Amino acid sequence: MGFDWITLAFQAVNVLILLAILRHFLFRPVARIIAERQAAIARTLDEAEKARAAAAKAGEDARAEAERTAAARHDALARARAEAEAQAATILEAARDEAEKIKAAAREEARAEQRRAEAEQLARTGALALDLAERLMQSLPEDRRVAGYAARLAQVLASLPADRRRALFDSETPQLIAPRPLGPAEAAEVQAALAPYFATTPPVSVDPGLIAGLELRGRHGSIGNSLRHDLTRIAQVARNEG
């Protein structure tokens, strides 16, 4: 019984040895792995935070891009709408112009048709008038078809300027056209009427188409002095006025 100092020393050394062993084989490895795990967790958290920030930034970028796309779409739609409206207005204007042109052409054609119809009507009317005049003249005495026309022909010749008259009948003697052969009195009357203007009496040709009257015809021109000529002029004036 007593206190064993040798055992005390042994046990103190033993505990110190155990302390070194546990430090090397237990506490350091465990503390190191805990520290490594904490560092890994910290790194993971940092990376997660970075990833979250990157995701948030990507989300912001995506939202901004979507807004830009929406704005661009809105602008494109507005432009397309404006262009479509302008194009529609242009097309409408062109269609309206085309319609106006078609209407004008139709009106012009209608007027031309009307003029043609009126001309035909006038022609028919003139022909009818000629026919009526011819029938009326045929029902009158034969001397009425020439009487008075010689004086009228002399008046026309007198009314023509001298140069015009020379241009019409220079260097030739025109033919005198009558609706029937002239009687001696009628030929004398004609000769008397034309004597101031022609050296020789113009030869007489018969053209029943004159209906009534006396006309002079040369190579350069003629003087219309007949009922047919009058009716033709009336019809022409009527056509021109129509």
Next chain:
Amino acid sequence: MTGSPLDLSVAFSVGPVAVSEPVVITWGIIVFLGLGSWLLTRRMEARAGTGQAVLELVVGALDDQIRAAVGHDPARFRTLVGTLFLFILTANWSSLVPGIEPPTAHLETDAALAGIVFAATIWFGITSRGLGGYLRGFAEPSWVMLPLNLVEQITRTFSLMVRLFGNVMSGVFVVGIVLSLAGLLVPIPLMALDLLTGAVQAYIFATLALVFIASAVSDGRPTPPTGKETS
């Protein structure tokens, strides 16, 4: 144990040096803990298995205790406090092995442990506060307390030694007496109680050692956490 608790059985002698049984048993405990630690920590991985998780849980709890007592990096004190706890616990529970007496049931082992705590307290106190700061700590809160503080250094070391020795020795002694009087199975409840007593005593010894070291390294003011700890 039915003889005097202060008797030591000599296991063998090397010349004039007699090696007692508690020393040999302590060697066995050293081998057991060393081999166990090596086996458990030789394949540490970031993705912990069951054994590694238990180890990390124990070390984590130990670090929490140290951090709560000292207030900063537990790495400096982890090895000492952890070794004291594991050794005392293993030594106390070694009584479960038939024919083995816990080394902590002998005064020499407890004295060695208390002496190590005493030396560690001085070492950590001087390295933390400097020699002057450590010595001035004995005169706090006033010079009048100097003798009492000096005596306290000795008495609390004796207190550590005697508390552990008394509790473990008494448990082993009672189990030995009951076993010799009653029979084989009767002392089993007392042995279970002895296990609990052994764990509690290991915890008390380690915690008191930690408190003594904490009081030595602190200058009476709370130490703020460093924020960066080392392993």
